[in-house]
Amino acid sequence: MIERRTPSRMLFLYGNYVILTLFAITCLFPILHMAAMSLSSNSAVTAGWVTVWPVDFNLDTYKYIVRNQSFLYSAVNSFERLSLGVSLGLALTILAAYPLSKSNLKFRSRTVYSWFFVITMIFNGGLIPTFMVVKETGLMDSIGALVIPSAVNVFNIVLMLNFFRSQPIELEESAQIDGAGAWRTLWSIYLPISKPSLATIALFTIIFHWNAWFDGLIYMNSPTHYPLQTYLRTVIVSHDLSNVNASDFSMIQNISSRTVLAAQLFVSMLPVLCIYPFLQKYFVHGLVLGSVKG
Amino acid sequence: METTGIRKSGRIASAYHLMLLPAVILVLIYSYGPIAGIVIAFQDFVPSKGWFGSDWIGLGNFEYVFNMPDTMQVLKNTLLISLMKMIVGIIFPLTLAILLSEVKNALFKRTVQTIVYMPYFLSWVILSGILVDILSPTDGIVNNALHVFGIDSIYFLGDGVWFRIVLIASHIWKELGFDTIVYLAAILSIDKSLYEAASLDGAGHMKQTWHITLPGMRPIVVLLSVLSLGNILNAGFDQVFNLYSPQVYDSADILDTFVYRIGIEQMQYGVATAVGLFKSVVSLIFISGSYFMAYRFANYRIF
Numbered sequence: 001m002i003e004r005r006t007p008s009r010m011l012f013l014y015g016n017y018v019i020l021t022l023f024a025i026t027c028l029f030p031i032l033h034m035a036a037m038s039l040s041s042n043s044a045v046t047a048g049w050v051t052v053w054p055v056d057f058n059l060d061t062y063k064y065i066v067r068n069q070s071f072l073y074s075a076v077n078s079f080e081r082l083s084l085g086v087s088l089g090l091a092l093t094i095l096a097a098y099p100l101s102k103s104n105l106k107f108r109s110r111t112v113y114s115w116f117f118v119i120t121m122i123f124n125g126g127l128i129p130t131f132m133v134v135k136e137t138g139l140m141d142s143i144g145a146l147v148i149p150s151a152v153n154v155f156n157i158v159l160m161l162n163f164f165r166s167q168p169i170e171l172e173e174s175a176q177i178d179g180a181g182a183w184r185t186l187w188s189i190y191l192p193i194s195k196p197s198l199a200t201i202a203l204f205t206i207i208f209h210w211n212a213w214f215d216g217l218i219y220m221n222s223p224t225h226y227p228l229q230t231y232l233r234t235v236i237v238s239h240d241l242s243n244v245n246a247s248d249f250s251m252i253q254n255i256s257s258r259t260v261l262a263a264q265l266f267v268s269m270l271p272v273l274c275i276y277p278f279l280q281k282y283f284v285h286g287l288v289l290g291s292v293k294g
Numbered sequence: 295m296e297t298t299g300i301r302k303s304g305r306i307a308s309a310y311h312l313m314l315l316p317a318v319i320l321v322l323i324y325s326y327g328p329i330a331g332i333v334i335a336f337q338d339f340v341p342s343k344g345w346f347g348s349d350w351i352g353l354g355n356f357e358y359v360f361n362m363p364d365t366m367q368v369l370k371n372t373l374l375i376s377l378m379k380m381i382v383g384i385i386f387p388l389t390l391a392i393l394l395s396e397v398k399n400a401l402f403k404r405t406v407q408t409i410v411y412m413p414y415f416l417s418w419v420i421l422s423g424i425l426v427d428i429l430s431p432t433d434g435i436v437n438n439a440l441h442v443f444g445i446d447s448i449y450f451l452g453d454g455v456w457f458r459i460v461l462i463a464s465h466i467w468k469e470l471g472f473d474t475i476v477y478l479a480a481i482l483s484i485d486k487s488l489y490e491a492a493s494l495d496g497a498g499h500m501k502q503t504w505h506i507t508l509p510g511m512r513p514i515v516v517l518l519s520v521l522s523l524g525n526i527l528n529a530g531f532d533q534v535f536n537l538y539s540p541q542v543y544d545s546a547d548i549l550d551t552f553v554y555r556i557g558i559e560q561m562q563y564g565v566a567t568a569v570g571l572f573k574s575v576v577s578l579i580f581i582s583g584s585y586f587m588a589y590r591f592a593n594y595r596i597f
Binding site for chain 1: 302303305306307309310311313314316317318320321323324325326327328329330331332334390393394396397402405406407408409410411412413414415416417419420422423424425426427428433435438467470475498499524531532535536550553554557558563566567570571573574577578581582585
């Protein structure tokens, strides 16, 4: 393209850099501010001196939260939920997506199954009936309530089946000529080549389970069973009633309910911050392809 | 030869059924179970009597809801908040995508994208924890900054009007990156020769943006807007629930938070299910309608 460097064009280009930089800073600022507060002394935070750099740098809040029982319990619950939820989710997605990726000729009941799943995407029973079913199936106050009702994700199944479908048909045919059954074809032919898709789905499932908080709030009776985000919510809600133990409070000058919350929020963000850059590329390809392909 | 082929394909089909079985059972229990459970919307549901023992009261729960003083306000809030989000949800990502597409420096572009994209992956619990702190009227950094300019503290989360502004602004903060990336990809897929031809004809950059970029993006903008219509009654439960308080119920209470309070807190299961059913049915109409339109006009299919 022929680039004409007129003065107004130059002005626009520089202005554009300035606008985008300011915008990115605005998006990032609240998060940096939290991180800075968690590393600053309480007096500096109260005085309003902390912006995006720590003032009176110290790690006392972090030393406090790693000894905080409730925080640790909930972190353990979250990791337990993560490992169960991700393995269950992946297994169910693969097993459901593979048969659905076959043509109607090869698998005649496919249409019926497809509708069976799609209907749940557009209509659901709502909060209370779902709550009742979870209660009736005896999952209340157990880790099952956090991983079983949400285990089948139809969006992930659609993603996975589109991937399976995009593979050349010869792959399956040659395997079956060699005498491989459906299970063997899936396990030894399809699974090894679908690692990138599986990784994407795994990352999304990790983020889903890490971020989920509402099921913990309504299905868990005892706070020791709360996952991390549900625990954080209770801390945020009770923000004004200082939840920091009084004896610790007088012992350590640097912590307050505010800096402790900031540290807990920041620690809870870290896993997601490590994962999400890898998902960026997927969206450009996956989502746009999915919507334009038809 | 013929019969072994049939037997083999039969064996493969039964393997397929078996593979689908676990997912089917779970969906049957946890998706279709609750759909069946909707019957309690028509009952005076008492948990101890169960689904079969509770009294049937026809549309009694619906009448009760529509006679409640708050219902109309809740419906109004829901529609208003989700419509405002829809509108800014088109304008901001579109603008940002166009601005980003003008950036030649790949590293700068990628950095901005990655930063803007980050909040999308954080939960509303974390984001509202941050918002509650920075917007605090006593010691939040936003009000501290306002004090420097001699402006009195604003109680952002305690004032009805400001609360809605915070909802919209923080919605942009969280969701912006997602649509921006889609729009950006749409811009990149526009035929480059169109720009060259326009450039030779003497069209400046502004003109090119107006006459080539925007029309080129129209299909994807229409598609995303149509699909978002299905969410008309989803004003953002996670966001509102983690930010609101009784003093802003007038302007912030939405259908989902309303259902939560009636159902989970006050345990009026029948009434809450009735409100939920109303929402599901309206959503179903909008979702089917929007997918039908997307299919007709953009040839979009989910399967």
